[in-house]
Amino acid sequence: MKKSWLVYGSLMGFLMIVLEVTHYKAVVKDIRIEIFGVVIGLMFMAMGIWLGMTWYKKKNNMEKYDPAKLGLSQRELEVLELLSQGYSNQEIADKLFVSLNTIKTHVSKIYQKLNAKRRTQAIQKARELALIAPSNG
Amino acid sequence: MKKSWLVYGSLMGFLMIVLEVTHYKAVVKDIRIEIFGVVIGLMFMAMGIWLGMTWYKKKNNMEKYDPAKLGLSQRELEVLELLSQGYSNQEIADKLFVSLNTIKTHVSKIYQKLNAKRRTQAIQKARELALIAPSNG
DNA sequence: TGCTAAATCACCCGAAAGGATGAAGGAAAA
DNA sequence: TTTTCCTTCATCCTTTCGGGTGATTTAGCA
DSSP: OOOHHHHHHHHHHHHHHHHHHHHSSTTTSSSOOOOOOHHHHHHHHHHHHHHHHHHHHHHHHHHHGGGGGOOOOOHHHHHHHHHHHOHHHHHHHHTTTTTHHHHHHHHHHHHHHHTTTTHHHHHHHHTTTTTOOOOOO | HHHHHHHHHHHHHHHHHHHHHHSSSSSSTTSSSHHHHHHHHHHHHHHHHHHHHHHEEEEEEEOOOGGGTOOOOOHHHHHHHHHTTOOOOOHHHHHHTHHHHHHHHHHHHHHHHHHHHSSSHHHHHHTTHHHHHOOOO
């Protein structure tokens, strides 16, 4: 949480500096004050959204951390879900905006926790344990 | 069907020969006639079971040939079932007493018919189409 | 009696998956 | 503050998959 506040403070400071510079240097003196206000508003909104998502993600993560899920982390459950839907590791990586290696690591840990040797076996066990969304089966 | 009768006839003939030899050579003269009868009975029973299974399999195959199953043959459905249960090609081959190459051929045709690119995708589609036994999902 | 489909098996080759291991940053908990 | 977990990414190496192609046997169908 300390890191979040650090980032937030830094961004605030940076914004202040930008404000001062643009104000005194009169670089944007011909830009109407309304547009300037809108830009500042959007930047703060972006920060707010980022902060909100970060905290929500954390809260959500803790809530979903269910012992019945065999210690699978939130991210692992996400990967498992896509896995069961027939996506390849590369496709999952693209969908989650991470590298192929990262997905392979997640998948390996999923196998360990589910005691599976293959992805098809992981799907089977995940179904039995209702770890993945019930589909037409 | 002609092949079945050929095999059946050959086995019958072989049995006759065995009977004659064992009888006239008196190799088993000290074996009680009851035991001999039991053995003969068991052999005929084995042949009967084999014949029955062969014919039932054929009949069953024709009955199960359902257009709703997308033209998947009986064997392909068997492989698909084991596939969805998390077995590797080698394990499926061992279970069905055929070679790995045979399973790979079946699996390839399954992919073609289900329009799948991976085995996980085949499982997903098979579930949607209820081609495989409904499990805990 | 040819034609067709199913089932079996083989070989080659490239792609995907999987195992082992290490590393590094962030966050929560002790 | 130290420890532990999560997430991210990497490299090396082996195994499994999957595509393409061709061949054989058997049985059913026209």
